[in-house]
Amino acid sequence: AELSCIFHTEKDPNPRIEWKKRGRDVSFVFYGEQFKGSFEGRATIEGATVRLRRVTQEDAGEYRCEVSAPLDPVNLGETNVTLRVLVPPHTPSCEIPASAVTGSVVQLRCRDQQSIPPATYSWFKDNKRIGSPRHANATYLISSHTGILEFKSVVKEDTGHYSCLASNGVGRPKMCEGKHMTVEDVNITAVVAVVVVVLLLAVVCGCGGLLLHRNGFLPRKSDIQSMNIYPPIVTDGESVFSPPLPRLICRQDTEEGKSADRINLDVFRVGVCCLRAESGLRRLVLI
Secondary structure (H helix, E strand, C coil): CEECCCCCCCCCCCCEEEEEEECCCCEEEEECCEECHHHCCCEEEECCEEEECCCCHHHCEEEEEEEECCCCCCCEEEEEEEECCCECCCCCEEECCCEEECCCCEEEEEECCCCECCCEEEEEECCEECCCCCCCCCCEEECCCCCEEEECCCCHHHCEEEEEEEECCCCCCEECCCEEEEEECCCHHHHHHHHHHHHHHHHHHHHHHHHHHHCCCCCCHHHCCEEEEECCCCEECCCCEECCCCEEEEEEEECCEEEEEEEEEEEEECCEEEEEECCCCCCCCCC
């Protein structure tokens, strides 16, 4: 790359020349008759024009050339030079589905994020370039700037080997590795098979629950008992004065009809209790 700076002096044969790079901070490129920083060893100067070798993207930016000639009537002159580093295309990344269903919308993507200026893209099918649609009823859309090839409704004829080429006028264009896309009809047999399996599972689960219910593994409504707890009433005992114990009434629905069995709950000490049934119970469930 060349940073051009041309000057003319009237009296001063050895003017002072400085180059600076402008950015967040101003840094010296050429000062005191020598190059500074990363420019040392890869830059030369002739007159006031600088030539750079092994240019990278970090060299891009705005430079300023300053020439001062104390012996001349006008002892200072300066000019700004913008260096734009061009980057040839890299191999683009391509997103190409391996398969698609007829009638669906399918997008193929191609992108190179490193080329400067930005690359433009061309799509190929079976090594033949896909041209831009010529009418509004075309079955696909293609954008050379975004790199997207979109099928509005794919058909079996769209099956093929697809690849993308990136170019920006700098260096050789690069093509991504192509991939094969197959367009198939909806597999009706597989869909029916899935539905049948789901229905069979529903039937098996329903029958299993019914068998468990009949064999008594699941609780029936008649097994659920209700309990009413009556508040204690303070009365005198034979030898000890203490609050009376709670009285629980357990009701049970039986096959002969509704019956109520009364149970007295006597508490002798904390954590120890005794049940005294006034009439027999088929089953007692405490929850």
